[in-house]
Amino acid sequence: MCSIAKGTWVEVERVLPVASRARGVFPPPVRQAPQMERVAGFLLEAAELGQAACIRTVTGRVLTGRLRIQSPGYGASFVHSFGPAGSERQKLRRRQVS
Numbered sequence: 001m002c003s004i005a006k007g008t009w010v011e012v013e014r015v016l017p018v019a020s021r022a023r024g025v026f027p028p029p030v031r032q033a034p035q036m037e038r039v040a041g042f043l044l045e046a047a048e049l050g051q052a053a054c055i056r057t058v059t060g061r062v063l064t065g066r067l068r069i070q071s072p073g074y075g076a077s078f079v080h081s082f083g084p085a086g087s088e089r090q091k092l093r094r095r096q097v098s
Contacts, residue, residue: 003046004070009020010038011072012065039063042091 004010016035041055041063054065 003048006043006046008043009071010043011069013038013068014065
C-alpha cells in the first residue's frame with residue numbers, strides 16, 4: 001500500500017469509550033455492541049489506509065483512529081454524497097485551524 005502524506009484531509013474510524021455510551025437509552029444488546037465514530041481531519045503524520053493514524057480536526061481536536069478514507073467529501077460515510085472535498089476548500093480549512 002502507498003502512504004498518505006502528512007496534512008492530507010482524511011477520515012478515521014474509532015471505537016468510543018464505554019463510559020460515553022448512553023446506558024439507559026438503548027436495550028442491553030445494543031449497549032454491548034461497540035459504538036463507532038467517524039471523524040474527518042488533517043493527518044499529523046504520514047500513514048496507510050487501514051492503519052492507526054492521528055488527525056487534527058477543523059475544531060483543533062487531536063484524535064487517533066483507523067485511517068478509513070482519503071479526501072472524504074460531505075456525507076462520505078453515507079450513501080448520498082456531494083463528492084470529494086475540493087483542494088481549495090481544504091486550503092481554507094487549514095488557514096482556519098492554524
